[in-house]
Amino acid sequence: MTEHNIRVAVLGASGRMGSEAVRAVDQAEGMQLVARIGRQDSLTQILDAGATHIVDLSVPEATQDNVRFAVEHGVHAVVGATGWDTERLERLQELLADHPEVGVLIAPNFALGSVLATAFAAKAAQFFESAEIIELHHPQKVDAPSGTAVRTAELMGAARREAGLAPSPDATTTCLEGARGAVVEDIPVHSVRLRGLVAHQEVLLGSAGEQLTLRHDSFDRASFMPGVLLGLRTVAQRPGLTHGLDGYLDLGL
Amino acid sequence: MTEHNIRVAVLGASGRMGSEAVRAVDQAEGMQLVARIGRQDSLTQILDAGATHIVDLSVPEATQDNVRFAVEHGVHAVVGATGWDTERLERLQELLADHPEVGVLIAPNFALGSVLATAFAAKAAQFFESAEIIELHHPQKVDAPSGTAVRTAELMGAARREAGLAPSPDATTTCLEGARGAVVEDIPVHSVRLRGLVAHQEVLLGSAGEQLTLRHDSFDRASFMPGVLLGLRTVAQRPGLTHGLDGYLDLGL
Amino acid sequence: MTEHNIRVAVLGASGRMGSEAVRAVDQAEGMQLVARIGRQDSLTQILDAGATHIVDLSVPEATQDNVRFAVEHGVHAVVGATGWDTERLERLQELLADHPEVGVLIAPNFALGSVLATAFAAKAAQFFESAEIIELHHPQKVDAPSGTAVRTAELMGAARREAGLAPSPDATTTCLEGARGAVVEDIPVHSVRLRGLVAHQEVLLGSAGEQLTLRHDSFDRASFMPGVLLGLRTVAQRPGLTHGLDGYLDLGL
Amino acid sequence: MTEHNIRVAVLGASGRMGSEAVRAVDQAEGMQLVARIGRQDSLTQILDAGATHIVDLSVPEATQDNVRFAVEHGVHAVVGATGWDTERLERLQELLADHPEVGVLIAPNFALGSVLATAFAAKAAQFFESAEIIELHHPQKVDAPSGTAVRTAELMGAARREAGLAPSPDATTTCLEGARGAVVEDIPVHSVRLRGLVAHQEVLLGSAGEQLTLRHDSFDRASFMPGVLLGLRTVAQRPGLTHGLDGYLDLGL
Numbered sequence A, B, C, D: 001m002t003e004h005n006i007r008v009a010v011l012g013a014s015g016r017m018g019s020e021a022v023r024a025v026d027q028a029e030g031m032q033l034v035a036r037i038g039r040q041d042s043l044t045q046i047l048d049a050g051a052t053h054i055v056d057l058s059v060p061e062a063t064q065d066n067v068r069f070a071v072e073h074g075v076h077a078v079v080g081a082t083g084w085d086t087e088r089l090e091r092l093q094e095l096l097a098d099h100p101e102v103g104v105l106i107a108p109n110f111a112l113g114s115v116l117a118t119a120f121a122a123k124a125a126q127f128f129e130s131a132e133i134i135e136l137h138h139p140q141k142v143d144a145p146s147g148t149a150v151r152t153a154e155l156m157g158a159a160r161r162e163a164g165l166a167p168s169p170d171a172t173t174t175c176l177e178g179a180r181g182a183v184v185e186d187i188p189v190h191s192v193r194l195r196g197l198v199a200h201q202e203v204l205l206g207s208a209g210e211q212l213t214l215r216h217d218s219f220d221r222a223s224f225m226p227g228v229l230l231g232l233r234t235v236a237q238r239p240g241l242t243h244g245l246d247g248y249l250d251l252g253l
Helices: A016-027 A042-050 A060-072 A084-098 A114-127 A148-160 A219-238 B016-027 B044-048 B060-072 B087-095 B112-127 B146-163 B221-237 C016-028 C044-048 C060-072 C086-097 C112-127 C146-160 C221-239 D016-027 D044-048 D060-072 D084-099 D112-127 D146-160 D221-237
Strands: A007-011 A032-037 A051-056 A076-079 A103-106 A131-137 A182-184 A187-193 A197-206 A210-218 A242-243 B006-011 B032-037 B051-057 B076-079 B103-108 B130-137 B182-184 B185-194 B201-205 B209-218 B242-243 C009-011 C032-037 C053-056 C076-079 C103-106 C130-137 C183-184 C187-191 C197-208 C210-218 C242-243 D007-011 D032-039 D053-056 D076-079 D103-106 D130-137 D182-184 D187-193 D197-205 D210-218 D240-243
Touching: A007 A016, A016 A032, A016 A148, A016 A219, A032 A042, A032 B016, A042 D007, A051 A060, A051 A219, A060 A076, A060 A084, A060 A103, A076 A219, A076 D044, A084 A103, A084 C197, A103 D053, A114 A148, A114 A197, A131 A148, A131 B185, A131 D060, A148 A182, A148 A187, A182 C210, A187 B076, A187 B130, A197 D112, B006 B016, B016 B032, B016 B221, B044 B051, B051 B060, B051 B221, B060 B076, B060 B087, B060 B103, B076 B221, B087 B242, B103 B146, B103 B221, B112 B146, B112 B201, B112 B221, B112 C112, B112 C197, B130 B146, B146 B182, B146 B201, B209 C112, B209 D210, C009 C016, C009 C130, C016 C032, C016 C060, C016 C221, C016 D197, C032 C044, C032 C210, C044 C060, C053 C060, C053 C146, C053 C221, C053 D210, C060 C076, C060 C086, C060 C103, C076 C221, C086 C103, C086 C242, C103 C221, C112 C146, C112 C197, C112 C210, C112 C221, C112 D060, C130 D187, C146 C183, C146 C187, C146 C197, C187 D130, C187 D187, C221 D112, D016 D032, D016 D221, D032 D044, D053 D060, D053 D221, D060 D076, D060 D084, D060 D103, D076 D210, D084 D240, D103 D221, D112 D146, D112 D210, D112 D221, D130 D146, D146 D187, D146 D197
Parallel strands: A007 A032, A007 A051, A051 A076, A076 A103, A103 A242, A131 A187, B006 B032, B006 B051, B051 B076, B076 B103, B103 B242, B130 B185, C009 C032, C009 C053, C053 C076, C076 C103, C103 C242, C130 C187, D007 D032, D007 D053, D053 D076, D076 D103, D103 D240, D130 D187
Antiparallel strands: A131 A197, A182 A187, A197 A210, A210 D210, B130 B201, B182 B185, B201 B209, B209 C210, C130 C197, C183 C187, C197 C210, D130 D197, D182 D187, D197 D210
C-alpha cells in the first residue's frame, strides 16, 4: 500500500459534481480519497480522516464555513462551489494572512479547455480588427449570453481598449432587431440554443485576409475532473488565494 | 475549328460579374463567346453575332428589356441581374406563353454550393427539434441578416410549419437584448460581421443527441461561374420560366 | 384511455439500444408499448400482447428468426439489429412476397441527421471539383475509417463517376506516408481519434471560390430514437422491404 | 507634412509579397515609404533614401547580403525572405554582436493569426489526452503535410513529452492505409487538398468530456501585412536577432 501525501476529503460529495469528484479522486494516481462529506456531516470528519486537502463542491450557503474551517486547520482547499463575491473573497484573504502556509483555489470553471480558450481569446483580441463571440447551449438554459461568454467578452474588450483598438468595423445600416447580437464591451455576442448540445463557445477574430477561431466544446461534467485534479496537485505549492484555474496553468499571458 | 451550338452573348459585360462571365464562357468547353454587350450597345448585336443564348448580368433598369428582346427573337436567357419582382415575372411568363420553345432562367444565386445548402436546409428542417442560422460576412455589408439567410429561414420555417413542428425549444428568461438573434419565420438568425470574411452561412439543426450542420463558404465571385455555365448548358432543354438554379439540379426535394 | 393502432413489442429490450427504445416508445404519442421481449422469452409473447409492430434491436444470431416470425403473423417490423447480408435480405424478400400487406424496414442507421448528411453528400458530390471526408470518433474505436465514412465515400464516388467527374485535383509530389488519408472510391478519407468525442463526420466539397461542408455530430444513443419512431409510424404504409431509413424520408434524391 | 522616425525601404519590391508591402507601408500611420528596391538596384539606395528600416522580401540568394548591408549601416531589418539556415543565422548573430544597437527580425510567417494559433497549440497540448492536426490547402500545393503543420506538431510533441504525456490513445486495429494520417512527433497530421481553399489549419485537442479547437484560416496575402507593420514598429526596440514573430507578441508562453 502506497503512502500518499495528498489525502482528500470531498465536500458536497452526494451532489452531481461531488460524486464525479469522489470517483475521479479515487481513481487518480498520487492521491487518496479519505472522506466523503455531505451536508448533514460534521466538518470534524475532515480532521478525523487525516485529510490534507478538501475539494469543496457544496452550495453557496455552506462553502464559506467549509473553507474557513479548512484554512484554520491547515488544510488546503480546492473550491468549485459558487457564491464567492468580492466581500467573501476579501474576508478569506484576511484569514489566509494568518495562515500563510495554506493554499486556496477558488475556480469558477474547472474545464481546462474552457479556461485556456478564454485566456487565449483575451490575449489574441488585441491583434485583430474584428472580434465576435458565438456561444451555443442546450435549450433548457435560462440566461443568454452565458456567463462564460460575458466574462470572455469583458476580458477581450479590456485588452482591446488597452491596446487602443476601435470597435470592430460594421457598416450595417439596415438590420432586423437582434441580428447583430448583444454587445458586451464592444464585442457582439450571439447565443444559440439547440437541442442536442451541451455547452460550446466560439471566439471569432478577423483581420484582412485571415481568421482565427478558438472553439471549446463541453460534452460532459467529466470535463471538469482533470482541472480538479490539477488543482489538488498544485494548491499546496501556491500558498494564499488563487482566483481562477488559469493561475495554475503558467500561461504567462 | 469546332462548331458550337451554344453561342453566347454576355450583357453587362463590363461589370464585375459580367467580366468574370466573359472569361468563364470563353474558356468553357462546348460553347462559344460571340458578343460582349455593354450598357451603350444596341441589343441588335445579339442577333448580328448569331447568339443562341444570352447571359444577362446587367442592372435592374435594363434587365427586363434585355430579356424581352431575347425571348422575342428566340434566344434563351440565363439571368443573374436583380430586380425581378412578382409583376415582372408575371409579364415575362405571359411573353413566354407566346414563345413556347424559349427557356429563361432567373437565378438570384449562381453559387452551386449555396443553392444546394439552402435546398438541403429546407428539406432537413422538418426532421429536427431545433433550427438556427448563423450568417457571416465582411464588415462592409449594409444589411443584416443577409438576403440568403432570410430566404433560407423562410423556406425552413414553411417546411417546419407544414410538418406541424413547434418553434425550437428555448427556456431563456434572462436575455441581453439581441443575444438570441433576429427571428425570421420562427428561426433565430445571427449575423456576424468580420474583417477577412467574404460570405458564409451555417444552418444548425439539433435533436436529442445529434446535430446536423450545413455550411457554405463563398470566397470569391469565381464561385458563381460553374452555376452560370450549368445554366447555359441546360436552359434550352427547359422551355418556359425557371426561377432559381435549384430547378436545374434535379434535387427532387 | 386512448386506443392506439400502433402497438409495439420491443425485441432485445434489455440491451443498451433496446432499453432506450422501450423508453422512447413508451413516451411517444400515437403508439403503445405492449411487450418487452428478451433473449430468453418466447416470440409468442408478440402475439399474446396483441402487437401490430415489432422493433428488433436484438443480435445477429436472433434477428432473422424474429423478423420471419413477425412477417408470418402479419406484424410489421422495424429492424436495427445487424447481420442482414445479401442472402438474408433475399430470403426475407421472398417471404414478404407471400405476405404482401406487411412492411419491414431494415435500417443500418437510425440517426436522422446522419442519414440526411449521407444522402445530401451523395447528391452534392457531382457538383464540385474536389471532395474529401473527415470522420472523428472516440479513441476506443477499433476500425478506421468508420463504416459510415466508407459508405458515404462509396455513394459519393459512384455519383461522381456517373457524372463523368475526374478524381479531385491534387498536385502533391512530396508526402509523408498517410498525410493524404485513405482513398475510398477516389475520395480521400481521414480518421481522427480524440478522447471526448463520440461519432462525428464532415464531408468537404470544394470548387473555385466556394466550399460546402456537411457535418453530422452524434453525441448520444438518444439520437437514434426519432428515427425508430419515424420507422414505426411509416412502416405499415410501406409494404414490402425497405433498406435504409432514407427510403422513408422522401428525399427524392 | 509629418516627420516619421520609421523610414522604410522595401527590398524585393516588385515581387508579390513585396508589392503588397509597398502598399501597406505607404498607407500605414507612423511610418514612411522611402524606397522600393528591386533585384537590379544598388543597395546604396537604402542609404541615399535615408531609410532607418528595411523590409526584405527578396529571394534566398539575395537576402543574406541585403541584411548584412543593413546591419553594417545601422539600419534595422524585418525579413520575410526564406533561406536562413542555422549557419546563416549564426553568422548574422556574430555580425550583430558588433552592432549591438541594431535589431533584426527573421520571420518565417507574418500572419499574426497563424503565429498565435501555433503558440497557443504548443501551450495547450500538455493539458489534453489527445491531439491531432488537420491542415487544408488548395490542390496546387506540392507538399503534404504543410510546413506550418509539421512545425506545429513538433512544438506540440515536444511540450507533451516534457510534460510526461503518453501518445494519444488509439485502439485502432483494422485500418485502411493512410486513414490515421501521418505521424509527426506522435501527433497524427491529416492533409486535405480542396479546390477553393487557400491555407487553413485546425488543431484538435481532446480530454474526457471536452474538446478545444484552434483554427486559422488564411484567405489572402493581405494577412501578412499587419505582421510586417508590427515588425517594423517593434524591431528598433529589440536589438539583436529575433527569430519568429511570436518573439514580439509578448505571449509569455
